[in-house]
Amino acid sequence: MYTSVSAAAVAAAAAAAALVPRLTGRRSAPASRIPEICRRRIRSKPRTFSSSPSFPIVPAAAMATDGAASDAGSKKKLLIFDSEEDLAVSLAKYTAELSEKFAAERGAFTAVLSGGSLIQALRKLTEPPYLDSVDWSKWHVFWVDERVVRKDHVDSNYKLAFDGFLSKVPIPPGQVYAINDALSAEGAADDYEACLKQLVKNGVISMSAATGFPRFDLQLLGMGPDGHIASLFPGHPLVNEKERWVTYIKDSPKPPPERITFTFPVINSSAYVAMVVTGVGKAGAVQKALSDKQTSSDLLPVEMAVLQDGEFTWFSDKPAVSMLQNN
Numbered sequence: 001m002y003t004s005v006s007a008a009a010v011a012a013a014a015a016a017a018a019l020v021p022r023l024t025g026r027r028s029a030p031a032s033r034i035p036e037i038c039r040r041r042i043r044s045k046p047r048t049f050s051s052s053p054s055f056p057i058v059p060a061a062a063m064a065t066d067g068a069a070s071d072a073g074s075k076k077k078l079l080i081f082d083s084e085e086d087l088a089v090s091l092a093k094y095t096a097e098l099s100e101k102f103a104a105e106r107g108a109f110t111a112v113l114s115g116g117s118l119i120q121a122l123r124k125l126t127e128p129p130y131l132d133s134v135d136w137s138k139w140h141v142f143w144v145d146e147r148v149v150r151k152d153h154v155d156s157n158y159k160l161a162f163d164g165f166l167s168k169v170p171i172p173p174g175q176v177y178a179i180n181d182a183l184s185a186e187g188a189a190d191d192y193e194a195c196l197k198q199l200v201k202n203g204v205i206s207m208s209a210a211t212g213f214p215r216f217d218l219q220l221l222g223m224g225p226d227g228h229i230a231s232l233f234p235g236h237p238l239v240n241e242k243e244r245w246v247t248y249i250k251d252s253p254k255p256p257p258e259r260i261t262f263t264f265p266v267i268n269s270s271a272y273v274a275m276v277v278t279g280v281g282k283a284g285a286v287q288k289a290l291s292d293k294q295t296s297s298d299l300l301p302v303e304m305a306v307l308q309d310g311e312f313t314w315f316s317d318k319p320a321v322s323m324l325q326n327n
């Protein structure tokens, strides 16, 4: 069960009536279209182991956000689930239906992952019916941010995703775009950006005509308790990057310190974003992000995620929205 809340009703979110999820709802990007620059980095597994969507969408509550951006073409929705289990069920349906939509429309589905608890929230996709019903051959998987460590390192977002999700579904290995873990942070960011540019040229990744930045079909993101998303942290100059697609950080306040990250222009050019946020530890940042008392001078990174022309859906649980009624 979940609740959908519009901006006007955010203050009453915790008490909003539960809605029953409405469930309703393929050409190939040939392997030859995958550029060598991207191919070479995904051949090996981590070294330590062997081995017109109709998602649970409720009335598309267009949340008036704040003055952060003019997002006339953007919609925001807040879904509040009774439990993390319900959230995971709904997130799988949402993702599977977007996969079907984009595979039918453009022959490929570009999905971007973050690290953190998101990967566990995707677990239902690795089970029936999705394991068999999703056309995994159309998936192209990217990371919104990655720690600059070896792919078999415990801190690697690639390893996290591989262990919890990618190793359990039949996505062609050549369509999983991990960073080049032999490079420095700066080199890995440059390399990943070059990879994205090549995939845009080859038609695997769409471009946003509106922004001139790549337009990923779905970015599946998490948020830290401080309101960071990707590796874009509050008060860090990287949040103001306007040119680069991918950049790097060497002083991340969340360890490990060296990371690469998509920039806001890339995040905000997405067609769909699912922001998966659970637990009371996120309640303060959720309150600030969804409050109507924002000022443009002290925006958290999560508040700067405003799609130019897309749909932004919060997948949250009750503890995460527990401070909303205090707005």
Ligand SMILES: O=C(O)[C@H](O)[C@@H](O)[C@H](O)[C@H](O)COP(=O)(O)O
Binding pocket: 114, 115, 116, 117, 118, 145, 146, 147, 157, 221, 222, 223, 224, 225, 228, 229, 230, 231, 254
């Ligand atoms: O590499 C990272 O550190 C993550 O990509 C990071 O941005 C994460 O998504 C958030 O910190 C939320 O993580 P949790 O969901 O685990 O709180």
